[in-house]
Amino acid sequence: MREDxxxxxxxxxxxxxxPEELMPLSQTLITADLAIAFDIRYPNxxxxxxxxxxxxxxxxxxxxxxxxxxxxxxNSSEFDSAEMGxxxxxxxxxxxxxxxxxxxxxxxxKRFVDAVAHLGIKNAVPKTIMQLMSVDGLTRENVxxxxxxxxxxxxxxxxxxxxxxxxxxxxxxxxxxxxxHLFASSPVPAHFLHPGRPNSDHFLPFVPVxxxxxxxxxxxxxxxxxxxxxxxxxxxxxxxxx
DNA sequence: TTACCAATAT
DNA sequence: TATATTGGTA
Numbered sequence: 001m002r003e004d005x006x007x008x009x010x011x012x013x014x015x016x017x018x019p020e021e022l023m024p025l026s027q028t029l030i031t032a033d034l035a036i037a038f039d040i041r042y043p044n045x046x047x048x049x050x051x052x053x054x055x056x057x058x059x060x061x062x063x064x065x066x067x068x069x070x071x072x073x074x075n076s077s078e079f080d081s082a083e084m085g086x087x088x089x090x091x092x093x094x095x096x097x098x099x100x101x102x103x104x105x106x107x108x109x110k111r112f113v114d115a116v117a118h119l120g121i122k123n124a125v126p127k128t129i130m131q132l133m134s135v136d137g138l139t140r141e142n143v144x145x146x147x148x149x150x151x152x153x154x155x156x157x158x159x160x161x162x163x164x165x166x167x168x169x170x171x172x173x174x175x176x177x178x179x180x181h182l183f184a185s186s187p188v189p190a191h192f193l194h195p196g197r198p199n200s201d202h203f204l205p206f207v208p209v210x211x212x213x214x215x216x217x218x219x220x221x222x223x224x225x226x227x228x229x230x231x232x233x234x235x236x237x238x239x240x241x242x
Numbered sequence: 243t244t245a246c247c248a249a250t251a252t
Numbered sequence: 253t254a255t256a257t258t259g260g261t262a
Contacts, residue, residue, distance in 0.1 A: 101255055125246065140245080145255055148247070182254090 102142045106185040111135065112146060117189040153183045154192050 104112075115132035116124040126144035133143070 099256095104254080127245065141256070144246075145257090148249095149254080151247095 099137075099139075102138070104146055104182060106182065108135065109146075109182055110186045112143070112150070113186045113188070116147075116150075117192075121192065150183065153180070154188065157188065157192075 111133045112129065115129045119128055119132060124147070126140045126147055129147065130138055130140050130143045
């Protein structure tokens with residue numbers, strides 16, 4: 001196993017989400033230059049590049065949509081026209097500013113589900129989930145709100161699977177398709193619906209990647225090594241559990 | 243004091 | 253409807 005260490009690690013490394021998959025979460029439609037030009041602060045630049053005056057409290061993210069594919073139907077006039085009525089002009093303290101409503105894209109939700117799955121139901125609380133997701137600009141409240149809804153969804157699924165009968169009998173689930181669209185986009189791990197038994201598979205490395213700046217590579221690698229140690233421990237536990 | 247969580251508000 | 257905010261509680 002010793003010699004394999006470097007092997008499995010690089011192999012594991014290869015399976016990390018591609019930048020294309022990772023980027024979308026914190027990528028905006030505005031280029032860095034444009035952002036600077038318009039004095040728009042990015043959520044995922046924890047490290048203020050080079051600019052004058054950047055107050056410590058991270059300003060609200062414009063939006064953390066995930067335009068992995070350039071939206072063909074993109075209205076380019078979608079930027080938040082920050083100045084409204086001239087009230088909150090300029091350098092006003094970032095706090096007390098309202099963040100734009102978070103949109104739970106399928107990608108974001110996928111990350112959410114993965115985090116919950118790897119944490120196990122019992123440990124899946126907003127703060128932990130948020131940390132595991134490591135999406136810049138994502139707040140605990142964001143996650144809490146989503147989690148609340150997701151739990152209701154899971155409960156409904158359980159109720160459906162165990163009890164009873166579909167009323168009309170025609171299509172599969174009688175529940176409104178519209179309600180489930182987002183949640184249906186990501187598969188629900190089986191053990192979510194079977195409480196009572198400790199989760200059996202919660203280990204494969206859930207990419208602990210936090211950001212994508214080069215400066216963070218060190219931290220990322222540190223996190224990765226940490227995850228590696230944890231993996232090792234998890235594996236030894238696995239033998240016992242199984 | 244923090245964070246969870248269900249209810250409620252927008 | 254989807255997400256945010258609130259308020260009681262552990």
